[in-house]
Amino acid sequence: MENLKGKKAAILATNGFEESELFEPKKALENSGAEVTVISPERGNIKAWRHGNWSKEIGVDITIDNASVNDYDCLILPGGVINPDKLRRNSKAVDFARRFFENNRLVAAICHGPQLLIDAEVVSGRTMTSFHAIRKDLENAGANWIDSEVVVDDKLITSRNPGDLEAFNRRIIEKMI
């Protein structure tokens, strides 16, 4: 099960990420042999959100100022209603996500995670899903939104919510091999 040995994934998040949407992909990829780096505009720890409240923290490995897109095979964007709302206001976070598309690298976004991709202006013409609250925003940005546990459009993988994580993680691993 060490299919991803030598592969590197970046998780971009800040305070208010949905707990399972960061920890579960991280665990799945590490169990497959990948190296996973938590990147954030914040230093130190960032705090998760779970069942409507703040929950546990995770350490930031690299701040976004020091991260280079070329170091990673894949970018993972967890949701949580608070986390992407903060990231999309940060031009470095928006640029970081955009460069994965410019460099034709894998991007996997779940729940509210795709909000950052609206600001990165990379969703027009893409078939994708998201948490249903932001469906209209993705459609208005030019996406073809569909209601499915996981949607793979070339190198863009999207899912709706924590209940889709098994399918989301499986597809990320398949595409990273």
Place this chain on the structure above:
Amino acid sequence: MENLKGKKAAILATNGFEESELFEPKKALENSGAEVTVISPERGNIKAWRHGNWSKEIGVDITIDNASVNDYDCLILPGGVINPDKLRRNSKAVDFARRFFENNRLVAAICHGPQLLIDAEVVSGRTMTSFHAIRKDLENAGANWIDSEVVVDDKLITSRNPGDLEAFNRRIIEKMI
């Protein structure tokens, strides 16, 4: 200062509303003589959000099932990153907001409040502002977004954040008289 005697305003909100963005317009309108009704999909109390945490509660006067647009001269939509994200997923909340536009009544939205108006499909061609995180979503929905403490476009009043509340409240009162 009883300019609004006999006037009625509805505040539509649910859990996660930005505390000041509900309580301050409510107080300003009541001080001017208006009757203010808190409407929500939820029964009982709804909980505010303040400085990144849950804060105080307010009682819901009428659930959305029992509210009629014709009873109100004005609709106020507070923000808070969590509150409009919940409301926009509720078709009754979306329809309630849309009917204020169809009936040519005053609507005042602040911060993330305009997210509900994207789902109500009423922002195209309107000049407005919002919390800057959702600027792109409003532009993609066809709005002409400008960065100003308060924007009045006919019967639509919008502001950016709690720092704009004084101007926001003043314009609501002026337009309700």
